[in-house]
Amino acid sequence: MGSLVFRRALLTAIAFSLLAPASGSAGPAADARAIRAGLTSAVADGRLDPADAYRYRIDVRRCREVLKLLRYSRFSNLAAVLHVVARHAPRFNRRRVLALFGMLELNTEYLAVHPMPASGTDIRDDEGVVYRATWSHGLQFHPLGNFAALNADLTAGNDERAEALARALVARAVGPSGTSRWEYYFSFGGGRPPWTSGMAQAAAAQALARASVRYGDLALLGAAGRAYRAVADGLVMQLSTGPWVRLYSFNRLVVLNAQLQTVLSVANYAALADDSRAAAFAVRLRRAATDLFPRFDTRYWSRYSLGRESPLRYHLYVIDLLRKLALRTGEASWTHRADRFDRYTTEPPLLAPGSPVRTLYPIPADGHRDVAPIRFWLSKMSSVTLSVAGDEQSYRLTGGWHTLIWRPGRQSPGTYTPTVRAVDLAENRGSAALQPVMIRLDREPPVVRASVARRTLTWRSVDEGTPWLRLRVRLWRPGVFKLVRLGIHPLSGSLRLPLPRGRWTAKLVAFDSSGNRTAVPLGVVPAP
Known part of the structure; x- marks a missing residue:
């Protein structure tokens, strides 16, 4: 052994x-x-x-x-x-x-x-x-x-x-x-x-x-x-x-069709055995399904699991299971649920516009208000096409709020109305016009206030069409002219001026990203 x-x-x-x-x-x-x-x-x-x-x-x-x-x-x-x-x-x-x-x-x-x-x-x-x-x-x-x-x-x-x-x-x-x-x-x-x-x-x-x-x-x-x-x-x-x-x-x-099918299978087994x-x-399984059922109903489509909409074949499968439960139990509530889910297969997807889009300044492409975030609400999972100024983008989206990005590039100034078309899983169609998008060229010079305390330059600017300013300081005194290039800076800020020796009459020149400029006298620098 x-x-x-x-x-x-x-x-x-x-x-x-x-x-x-x-x-x-x-x-x-x-x-x-x-x-x-x-x-x-x-x-x-x-x-x-x-x-x-x-x-x-x-x-x-x-x-x-x-x-x-x-x-x-x-x-x-x-x-x-x-x-x-x-x-x-x-x-x-x-x-x-x-x-x-x-x-x-x-x-x-x-x-x-x-x-x-x-x-x-x-x-x-x-x-x-x-x-x-x-x-x-x-x-x-x-x-x-x-x-x-x-x-x-x-x-x-x-x-x-x-x-x-x-x-x-x-x-x-x-x-x-x-x-x-x-x-x-x-x-x-x-x-x-x-x-x-x-x-x-x-x-x-x-x-x-x-x-x-x-x-x-x-x-x-x-x-x-x-x-x-x-x-x-x-x-x-x-x-x-x-x-x-x-x-x-x-x-x-937590899957709805699995619970409903299991209710039917176990009940049938119990009767046979x-x-x-x-x-x-x-x-107990059936009561749990009854109590949780509202969370599987979006009012426009069914959910496969909590948080996820059903593909079409599972939506139809659930309708079939609900009708079987109605026959088995004699409870009209299951028929009502089946009828409601069945109705969703014939209703078009609904769309609603979101918040207004701020005016765009896409030229030049400086990273500031170059693209339009187009927001809208969709009632149920659909294939969605966004159309703006002849451009089209297609997506598969679930129900809820969405933000799609439109990049106008060098599109001409004007007002454009986006439209969105949706085709749901059952081939029902819906469409809507969304918030208009305005494109402008920035031709206005920035509004700038500036001052110098000792050698520190402080400025504040308002310009909705640009994210930055290119700053220069012009210095002169009798017979001498100098230009100090300060580079690109935010719309507001401060810095220490790299001044040559002596006292100078100064002027700040600010250019926005479109090339518009503003000149602000700074007086005598450094201040006495």
């Missing part, structure tokens, strides 16, 4: 020493070494059968051979999947490797003969398991996509396919005793894999309960219960209004 324990410990140490690639190595070769080491360790620890490990080593070898034949996107995406598997090598166990190597097999076979599909495309394997095209990550095992597919198969009456998929998904569940979780294995939104989703777990509970009823399979009902407990026991956060589902296990993003605790939990 002692020698067996020693042998397992030795194999584990050797395997994990291989998990870190040698200095300078990277890419598929290093990932393949890490995977093989992880398989060796899992076998040594009893987490994996040797026969399964042998088969998975063949998968790795086949992937490496296919990679040699691929280029560009197909190569990078298959290599990314191999890397995802390698990242999880220290956590290999019977269930996790089924998901990971099933994903590797599917990607190897698919990308060997097909281009990488568009992001969001679902590809299914022989068991019906869904792998979703994910930008730069290949075709990834996708729990929410899988349970949506299971529900769709059940609804369509594809019983053979649905039963096979249900069993395949149960086999891929991981988690501590009493719960079943389906993991996402790729990095997303700042979260480190593996991560889970409360919304996906609730969908799992509901779909597996449906399958259990359809096929009279209590094992599937047990899996549904474990999926639900994973939500209730660890994938909710407590807000002031009550429990809120974690869409992503790695953050506390006759689970009174789940039913009570669904009620």
Whole structure:
């Protein structure tokens, strides 16, 4: 017994020493070494059968051979999947490797003969398991996509396919005793894999309960219960209004559609499984959604999460969920919310002008009042085009106050009225005229007051068209004239005059940035 324990410990140490690639190595070769080491360790620890490990080593070898034949996107995406598997090598166990190597097999076979599909495309394997095209990550095992597919198969009456998929998904569940979780294995939104989703777990509970009823399979009902407990026991956060589902296990993003879908999924599971605790939990989730709902309504559009407006597809998704809640609960308030959100899809974006724009003096370009900060309010997320004097600028803006900068350059003096056009996510259009912008040429000399005390010159100036003055002092006495150049200075200030010896009659000459000048007599300097 002692020698067996020693042998397992030795194999584990050797395997994990291989998990870190040698200095300078990277890419598929290093990932393949890490995977093989992880398989060796899992076998040594009893987490994996040797026969399964042998088969998975063949998968790795086949992937490496296919990679040699691929280029560009197909190569990078298959290599990314191999890397995802390698990242999880220290956590290999019977269930996790089924998901990971099933994903590797599917990607190897698919990308060997097909281009990488568009992001969001679902590809299914022989068991019906869904792998979703994910930008730069290949075709990834996708729990929410899988349970949506299971529900769709059940609804369509594809019983053979649905039963096979249900069993395949149960086999891929991981988690501590009493719960079943389906993991996402790729990095997303700042979260480190593996991560889970409360919304996906609730969908799992509901779909597996449906399958259990359809096929009279209590094992599937047990899996549904474990999926639900994973939500209730660890994938909710407590807000002031009550429990809120974690869409992503790695953050506390408060997402409306996730909460509404989870309410429906958990309530449906509870009814199918006759689970009174789940039913009570669904009620608490629904009340939390009711109390927080006003914060998701901007009065012009919906918010996806607190502080962020919904993309169109999520806005429409929420409308659908609200109508389902109205049907399930019989509460008219959900219908009213759905109708209001639906109305937002037909209302044009509203625009309102902001504060007046100060007169511009763009010539010369001296950094002072050369550009116009054009401020306006927008009711909801839209594509916005600002037009001024034939110039157009386009932006994608959210609802709220915005300031856009117009640079007139050498535009002729005059008054210009900016207009702004907006097209919202549902293609509704709105427009408005904004505060006029006046452009002037500065032809007025600066108003300057100046005096000299001993050798200190002090000046104050008013000139709305310039940010600075170029100062000179003219000195003269009988038969002698001198010019002292003082350089550029702010509109007001003081400095010590660099006067030559003797007494002089002085005059300050101030030029603004447009070349306008003012002369101010200073009297005799230095003063007696």
